[in-house]
Amino acid sequence: MVLLVASMSDDPFETTRLPNSPKKGRGAVSNRESRYSETIREKIDDRWWSEDIPSLPTIVTRESARSIITHNRSPDIPFDQSINAYRGCEHGCIYCYARPGHAYMGLSPGLDFESRLFVKFDAAALLRKELAKKTHRPSPLALGANTDPYQPIEKEWRVTRQVLELLQNCRHPVSITTKSALIERDLDILSAMAREHLAQVQISLTTLDKGLARIMEPRAASPQRRLQTIRLLAEAGVPVTVLVAPVVPILTDAELETILTHAAAHGAIRADYIMLRLPLELKELFQEWLETHVPLKARHILARLCDIHGGKPYRSSFGLRQTGSGIYAELIRKRFRLALKKTGLNSIDVRLTSKLFRRPDDGPTQTSLF
Template sequence: MKPADRKPKGRGAGSNPDGRYESRTRAALDDGWGSLDAEAPPLRTTVAMDAARTVITYNRSPDIPFDRSINPYRGCEHGCVYCFARPTHAYLGLSPGLDFESRLFAKPDAAALLAGELRRPGYRCQPIAMGTNTDPYQPVEQRWRITRQLLELLAACRHPVSIVTKSALIERDLDLLAPMAADGLAEVFISVTTLDRALARRLEPRAAAPQRRLDTLRALSAAGIPTGVLVAPVIPALTDAELEAILQACAEAGARSAAYVLLRLPLEVKALFREWLQMHAPLKAGHVMQLLREARGGRDNDPRFGERMRGNGAYADMLRQRFRLACRRLGLNRTAIELDTGQFRPPPRDDGQMELF
């Protein structure tokens, strides 16, 4: 842990540990003058360029409902302490802690790269997921508008898209999403972890407040966009009691479908989340981790396909039953949302050459 690792206000992680690929590990040192007691200075967000060569990421994971996704940004300013994407910052030589939420990377040429990939002769259209790793509507999107540019291209190409977000900023793009949804080309999931404002402020400090997310869900639904709620993550002994309340509030706001994910703690996230528990919920920390380990085969994390999203054992089975019964009572997941891939047309060539067919 670095000497400056006193938690700044408005940030989720409590420290900035070195990434797992670093050859050295640093630790804070008390010099006897109270240097570790002083409040940390404000931590400003910086954005650098990501020189990506491609923008679509493909996967073959059997337990997620999409095979391709786009992430306009690396890192996420929302600062959700539990975010399973935090370890990806280690690939950049940065910390999965405070670096992940303050040192961001943008892909300003993402739309141009996407156009090139959609134009390839071998491309086969399937829904593109956005928001699966980092939130496409995190605060820096207000200035960079990369997500907006991607949606403009997808709309022009009649390409289906599925979005997950915690941000009210998505309302800005209703003019694109509503017409796409009317043609079966768009769906949106709003991610809700808790309805408790105070808890949300500590868990996910720069994401929209819970009530604001419900307002966004109403706005999307009123615009005719198929909407759902992703209760993620469900945190044992901390947010799990809210499962039914979250589903009901979202159903009343217009959600038609629902899913949930049990808390995942891969790699560096384990230590960051344990640190957060000691800072914000010390009396519950032991119980939270005990229940989680029961659902993870005795470990903090179980990365196996088929197990990583829901867990196993008595506690995990109880969550499944509660979720299933609540969805049945609220009328959620009665019909599947099927996005239309048959309308896709590749973007025109950018070299002036006309298409033969």
Template sequence: MIIGSLQVFSVCSNSVVMDHDEGTRIGAGRRRGRGAVSNEASRFDLGREVESDGWDIPEDRGLLRTEVREERPRSIINYVRSPDLPFDRSINPYRGCEHGCIYCFARPTHAYLGLSPGLDFETRLVARPDAPKVLTRELRAKGYRAAPIAIGTNTDPYQPLERERGIMRACLEVLEAASHPVAIVTKGAGIERDLDILGRMAARGLVRVGISVTTLDPGLARKMEPRVPSPSRRMAAITRLSEAGVPVRLMASPMIPALTDPELEAILEAGRDAGARSASWIMLRLPREVAPLFREWLEEHVPGQAARVMARVREMHGGKDYDARWGRRMRGEGPYAKLIAQRFDLAVRRLGLDAAQPPLTTGLFRPPSLPGDQMALF
């Protein structure tokens, strides 16, 4: 089968998923441990008939489970040009994310695969096992110039699937061998497995890590980001990374107005106490399909706060659920957005988290070698 322009080679079996024709709302019993409430069809389906592709299962299938396909990418480094972002390139070992964060702004990317940004995003995953090999080839390309590669900016490289596949670790091994700088963002405590590599890279100024914490309330976290390690477990990961010499940034992201923003100062203080050296924040973003998915989630899990949360969101985006304009999409605008920004600035100064992270080293980069390469004399 073809996903986009890339061929899918294998399918993991023994999984339970929904048909395309099942409808949008899925029963709570079947989606236990998932974030989205529904599974609206991809916007690229255009209402066409969809033949069985091997995902379909009988109506009495029970609990939704994760299914994984493999993709052989032609390229792995994605170059971005956005004034809102502090990097110009990224890589993604996986498509989709089993963490299931209901607010994830990357959900709409699943529509490009002909899959739903709803439950498909967290149950129909794509692994890219050739990513380390393709990365090696691209780092060896004539004229390549090193700059920090961001990982985790779309889907989490330390989602549960990484324990089985190890694609992220293999990519780190390539980057370490090439002395290439990398900036990692994750919610996954599985990053601790790679402390050996990260510690060595940190000693050479080649890595920094951002750990995202949205709330300290474990009950709310379990509803909102159902397969993410608990907030306390993420704080423990910050401690372990810091003890290994890895610079860690506490990311209070996303801040959800009238739901999690009252915790902003407490999150920052907990991150500081755990060992974070700096902090950042981003306002809730609801692009494309994320907005209706998030509204459904509010109505089911916090119905008494749903209207207030969305009123604040629209207040910060000119009456809309989302404003995609650069300079506004990450922060919002208006009195409420300014208040959160002021609270953040005051808190990070008080906690000593306002220092800029040191720049990553690019001057050590050497193209990775392959068997048969002539050894350099100098």
């Protein structure tokens, strides 16, 4: 497939390869092919078409999944089961490690990831069946481990809300990670669950620079709005962790202490951080973004990433993929620990309980009539 863009010229057969350009409200600069693609698409100017390319719409497809709980066995992830109600994420964060997953759908991890979305509309019904099984062992379910459960289309589909209503009814513990203020809609459920030690929330903050956030995570809530969300959650009694993720060398690393200080002032009680990860196609997508938006820092940032990941842009080894190694990674660790002491973050432990769990009530059975 070739996208043709043209204008008038003396030579009607002359063609020129067109550079990719950022699109308003989108994170990725291009729609690069995935690792499974058999064809390569390029924009060329064949001098025959002069209209602008239309803006990129968001397309949502209903997906009926076979199961909804994903079981995790990674030693560096603090949960063993998660739910992802959506594939793709309209927030468009350029650094999102979930982007390569769109390749399994035959789509690009670039612009397709943030504009061609899939919703598991029956997630709550599937979860109800799984919770009812005698083999289910309750432990905190993680929402937002892959894509944001409160991305913009949640306003219409309300899948996360339905899942939370079921978890509250079953008194099943839940941990949520988001960068959206939409979570405030569900404060009624979260505050009630938190009182029984059944809910906690992680608010992701990458930068406090509104201009940088606008191009790096274009459809997410502004950093200042996320701080307000932390305050509202804390005031409602919901334990909040600020997740500084990802830490981007050279670009955002200087803000580490400032982010933690502001988060603590707004009511967060715990904190964590994750270094930038660039698996699979994400390496080329992020490099393209750097060269477009911060070209003078691009080589420096990529070189620092290689320092962190043993000479490569990314290393997937357990125990190292989220924090890195080497002198720079150790410096970030020390700065983080020192900031924790100064802010008082992580002095309070948050533990969710599974002891209150009760299986879904599907109504009276025939034997209950006797």
